[in-house]
Amino acid sequence: MRDIGEHRPQDPRYRERVRDEFSRQKAMAYIGASLAIVEPGFVEIHLPYRDDLTQQHEVVHGGVVSMIVDSACGFAALSLFPADASVLTTEYKINLLAPAREGKVIARAWVVKSGRTLTICSGQAYIASGAGEQLIAVALETVMQLRGRPEPPQQPAA
Amino acid sequence: MRDIGEHRPQDPRYRERVRDEFSRQKAMAYIGASLAIVEPGFVEIHLPYRDDLTQQHEVVHGGVVSMIVDSACGFAALSLFPADASVLTTEYKINLLAPAREGKVIARAWVVKSGRTLTICSGQAYIASGAGEQLIAVALETVMQLRGRPEPPQQPAA
Amino acid sequence: MRDIGEHRPQDPRYRERVRDEFSRQKAMAYIGASLAIVEPGFVEIHLPYRDDLTQQHEVVHGGVVSMIVDSACGFAALSLFPADASVLTTEYKINLLAPAREGKVIARAWVVKSGRTLTICSGQAYIASGAGEQLIAVALETVMQLRGRPEPPQQPAA
Amino acid sequence: MRDIGEHRPQDPRYRERVRDEFSRQKAMAYIGASLAIVEPGFVEIHLPYRDDLTQQHEVVHGGVVSMIVDSACGFAALSLFPADASVLTTEYKINLLAPAREGKVIARAWVVKSGRTLTICSGQAYIASGAGEQLIAVALETVMQLRGRPEPPQQPAA
Numbered sequence: 109m110r111d112i113g114e115h116r117p118q119d120p121r122y123r124e125r126v127r128d129e130f131s132r133q134k135a136m137a138y139i140g141a142s143l144a145i146v147e148p149g150f151v152e153i154h155l156p157y158r159d160d161l162t163q164q165h166e167v168v169h170g171g172v173v174s175m176i177v178d179s180a181c182g183f184a185a186l187s188l189f190p191a192d193a194s195v196l197t198t199e200y201k202i203n204l205l206a207p208a209r210e211g212k213v214i215a216r217a218w219v220v221k222s223g224r225t226l227t228i229c230s231g232q233a234y235i236a237s238g239a240g241e242q243l244i245a246v247a248l249e250t251v252m253q254l255r256g257r258p259e260p261p262q263q264p265a266a
Numbered sequence: 267m268r269d270i271g272e273h274r275p276q277d278p279r280y281r282e283r284v285r286d287e288f289s290r291q292k293a294m295a296y297i298g299a300s301l302a303i304v305e306p307g308f309v310e311i312h313l314p315y316r317d318d319l320t321q322q323h324e325v326v327h328g329g330v331v332s333m334i335v336d337s338a339c340g341f342a343a344l345s346l347f348p349a350d351a352s353v354l355t356t357e358y359k360i361n362l363l364a365p366a367r368e369g370k371v372i373a374r375a376w377v378v379k380s381g382r383t384l385t386i387c388s389g390q391a392y393i394a395s396g397a398g399e400q401l402i403a404v405a406l407e408t409v410m411q412l413r414g415r416p417e418p419p420q421q422p423a424a
Numbered sequence: 425m426r427d428i429g430e431h432r433p434q435d436p437r438y439r440e441r442v443r444d445e446f447s448r449q450k451a452m453a454y455i456g457a458s459l460a461i462v463e464p465g466f467v468e469i470h471l472p473y474r475d476d477l478t479q480q481h482e483v484v485h486g487g488v489v490s491m492i493v494d495s496a497c498g499f500a501a502l503s504l505f506p507a508d509a510s511v512l513t514t515e516y517k518i519n520l521l522a523p524a525r526e527g528k529v530i531a532r533a534w535v536v537k538s539g540r541t542l543t544i545c546s547g548q549a550y551i552a553s554g555a556g557e558q559l560i561a562v563a564l565e566t567v568m569q570l571r572g573r574p575e576p577p578q579q580p581a582a
Numbered sequence: 583m584r585d586i587g588e589h590r591p592q593d594p595r596y597r598e599r600v601r602d603e604f605s606r607q608k609a610m611a612y613i614g615a616s617l618a619i620v621e622p623g624f625v626e627i628h629l630p631y632r633d634d635l636t637q638q639h640e641v642v643h644g645g646v647v648s649m650i651v652d653s654a655c656g657f658a659a660l661s662l663f664p665a666d667a668s669v670l671t672t673e674y675k676i677n678l679l680a681p682a683r684e685g686k687v688i689a690r691a692w693v694v695k696s697g698r699t700l701t702i703c704s705g706q707a708y709i710a711s712g713a714g715e716q717l718i719a720v721a722l723e724t725v726m727q728l729r730g731r732p733e734p735p736q737q738p739a740a
């Protein structure tokens with residue numbers, strides 16, 4: 109399902125741009141998520157299991173899984189946008205298939221269709237532990253391209 | 267849309283049970299969410315704006331909004347379950363309508379249909395600030411009832 | 425949930441326009457659906473139970489229920505569009521709650537948020553029989569506004 | 583994405599059973615859909631373009647595309663059920679990506695996860711014409727397994 113190579117980025121600096129954007133999502137830092145892979149139309153985000161992200165059954169909260177799947181979809185879309193466009197999630201649907209009890213949650217997203225206004229992405233989440241990877245969620249997301257509104261440059265640390 | 271009174275709880279201690287469950291969702295505490303209202307088939311969760319929950323445009327991350335809408339739906343369903351049943355989100359869909367830039371995010375959820383196995387909930391999120399409330403998200407969620415698996419009692423703090 | 429009066433149509437001929445559009449949806453005629461109500465941001469479609477629209481359990485096929493809910497959402501959105509804009513469904517999600525075994529299926533849709541590009545609609549379906557109305561489906565739909573592409577005028581019958 | 587071979591049918595007569603069920607869906611016959619392929623956890627349905635299934639822009643109504651994607655998902659799930667279980671769609675989400683203006687609509691669905699109660703399916707629709715196949719829709723669907731309720735045998739024609 110990861111059709112890397114099919115998509116051609118319009119912005120040759122797409123990878124740097126996605127990394128900049130990701131680093132400015134404070135919510136990703138707050139939950140401990142990191143950007144692992146950026147390819148044209150594909151993004152992978154990692155999130156180590158953390159006790160403070162769990163729900164009452166001691167598994168990672170489904171909303172946290174959704175957060176990284178949503179972010180992965182948005183950045184997969186952004187990787188194909190022109191340099192002067194920014195990204196906005198308009199909606200998504202997610203099916204939670206299995207709990208994440210330990211290990212690392214991996215969210216993967218790739219662009220299914222890239223249009224001028226809307227981009228449709230498919231997302232998946234896995235739990236990776238000693239036993240290998242297990243699929244824990246599948247999602248479909250619609251992302252909007254906002255033209256002429258480049259993402260703001262990252263603030264200098266000082 | 268908040269049809270309170272329509273639903274009859276099977277467990278007279280439904281309110282205490284929902285509050286217990288909520289207090290055991292560490293992810294809710296981690297993001298600073300609190301349980302504001304519990305009625306039969308209805309739950310409201312509050313989340314004050316926090317800088318560390320934002321995405322790159324300095325608005326609350328859509329995934330965070332989803333987290334509290336998802337939790338509100340799950341607890342609205344749980345409020346109608348028998349005492350020996352626990353709750354599991356199977357899927358949801360959310361449309362993000364407007365950004366949450368300041369103030370308090372309010373998630374409201376109510377049960378649309380309560381079945382033996384599946385409960386369907388409708389969720390909404392608002393941003394409440396000096397200017398009143400603005401609708402920022404709408405959702406539909408499917409919740410599963412797991413019978414004979416009461417939620418584990420809260421661990422004593424010592 | 426039917427907030428009629430909240431929305432102001434941009435095209436004073438919105439009702440006639442929706443009716444024209446509906447009459448050109450051959451699929452609606454083919455399944456026997458009719459347009460019952462058009463208000464600003466609200467549409468109701470009726471579909472009498474028909475044996476040839478059923479699935480294997482002798483209830484109306486869920487896809488048929490979806491068809492009229494989808495159409496109702498699209499037309500509810502169209503009722504608020506300017507005169508030179510046409511409508512396109514981009515996505516929807518539907519929960520099927522109960523079967524439609526006899527009587528009349530009623531689809532109702534209203535605009536939740538009307539934006540320049542995207543309009544979000546909430547849809548419901550009921551089965552109406554001697555016993556009153558029963559909710560059988562709930563939906564959320566995203567509709568796109570295509571500017572500068574007025575719907576083509578209806579072809580004269582000869 | 584079509585992981586045929588991964589799934590093992592519990593009912594050795596799964597193929598015959600799916601074909602029986604399909605033939606009893608009058609709605610499928612009414613729109614002219616046919617069952618093309620049945621594999622364990624995978625189903626393909628074909629629908630030739632028909633003028634009477636169109637919406638106002640002379641493309642196949644999105645609800646009709648949804649109907650065959652929904653049916654394909656349900657039957658893909660059914661192919662893995664035990665012999666005494668029947669199938670019920672509980673919800674789905676579909677993104678419509680491109681119009682179907684001519685040729686044949688092909689719906690494909692495969693099981694993503696098969697549980698005791700719920701089965702999650704992924705669906706796609708393509709338009710096949712002289713120019714090859716083009717993806718026109720993607721979907722996620724939740725199907726419920728009803729135990730101890732075998733699908734009723736097909737009525738003899740006389």
